[in-house]
Amino acid sequence: MTDDLNTTANEILDRAQLAAAEFHQFNQEQTDLIVKAVFEAGFNNRVKLAKMAQEETGMGVWEHKVIKNVLGTQLVYESIKNEKTVGVISQDPLTGITEIAQPLGPILAVIPVTNPTSTAMFKILICLKSRNPIIISSHRGAAKSCAEAVRICYEAALSAGAPEDCIQMISSGSREFTQIMMASPKVALILATGGTGLVKAAYSSGNPAIGVGPGNVPVFIDESADIPFAVSSIISSKTFDNGTICASEQAIVMEEAIAAKVREEFERQGCYFLSQEEITKVEKFAIVPETSSMSPAVVGQSVSVIAEKSGIKVPEGTKILIARLDGIGKAYPLSVEVLAPILAFYIAKDYNSAVNYCIDLNYLGGIGHSAGIYANDERRIMEYSQLLNAGRILVNTPTSQGAVGYFFNNLPPSLTLGCGTGGKNITTENISAKNLINIQRVSRRRNNELWFGFDQSAYYNESLTADQITETYYKNH
């Protein structure tokens, strides 16, 4: 069985390598034509693909998946269309450094079940823009919709002159097969978006990887915040696609002094505070006790489904279930990431305690990902930002739509959010085409005046101190 899988993996990767060989000869114009064609095809199918993804996975809201598809095609295209990714991308006569972009080679892209079509199209666009063939590995639960997105993009790419096999898809979908692919020396880079296990497997493969794992996004509502605005913003984010974006709010934290007002506002805007008994019931449905992590059954479900499966009754039209918690960690199951319209709610005795809650939440499975703050006090915004270990700190912004860029800020639109070394990533950036090129630097001779103007024999005189040498080194400059 493993031999068969190895053979299949090799066949796919051999084809990808041939595509890479052809692709690296393309110029910027040819590349851009392909990217444009793929964007248009994906964009034109945004509604169909959104509905397919929702129907197949049973997760999220199709209208919101349309917006995700728009982000993954139109908005990503707009952000990369004028970017130079082929050949000479910059030249500076003063420094004498010329930068040349080279493609990486075959990229293995793992696609999560939560965004099967949008993430696939996004990764295809940034790979093609950087002239890299892409091999899509879809989640088994979203194989059909992902395959359809891949088919649409591939046909469009071919019609625009792209190399054969520049986009392929792994149909097996088995974990073993994906691991064999990941470990192949023929893979140039793994773009892994998914759960902790998957991302760890990518990093353990021996190949370079950009892996984006889970978040556990704390949001602090400061006493200086506009509370009705903050609550409305949080609701619009946590309900977006039923909370399937890993940057969605997980816990709301505030000081005691404003807690009643915040709670009242959540209730006024259609959210429901669970009783202790109801919290226990929801925990049983939403959290797997052995791993203290969210159950796949809760991901992307609506409040009505969660309530029904948990055996609780909530008012019709409830937008979010809110659990008042007093602590963080295993003893408080809902303090972990839950990609569904369920929020933890923390009341702290003062500002320091509130920020400490956020730090603890941040470190409970979400290091390096994202965090949010609602405040109109610049000092507190900056203090909070420096205390949290998050690649993105979203200010007065819904974290789901804020972290993925474009809608509410000037972050690059992306469905792969770097989490820095805390999340075992090499970058905290929103991943885009520029992360998928090797940049060569052609460095012309420019004699360094300081070095050549200094009498280097001084280095051999042991009696000269660093201060003395530095003074002479910079003299007359």
Place this chain on the structure above:
Amino acid sequence: MISFYYNDDEGITTLSFKGRMDTLAVAKVTELIQAEPGLQNPEKENNLVFDLKDVDYVASSFIRICLTHAKKEGAGRFSIINCQPFVKKTFKISGLDEILNIS
């Protein structure tokens, strides 16, 4: 720099620290802790609490003192309370926050 509070009824001994706990300060508080009569009785089984409300910097030597006390007192009998967020983050980065029972 350091104050000692004994609540024998509730079985809690609190060490309240104040200021920057840099290497010099840590050397001083170590001496003070060792010389504190109330801490010399091995029969006393009070839980030990470090209150860091007024501490805005901790050197690695201070974290080592916390670890030493946590090990000496045993699981659940040592805790650190009232950390300022900057200090809390420092303990997080040290990777020892769970062993040290910090709130």
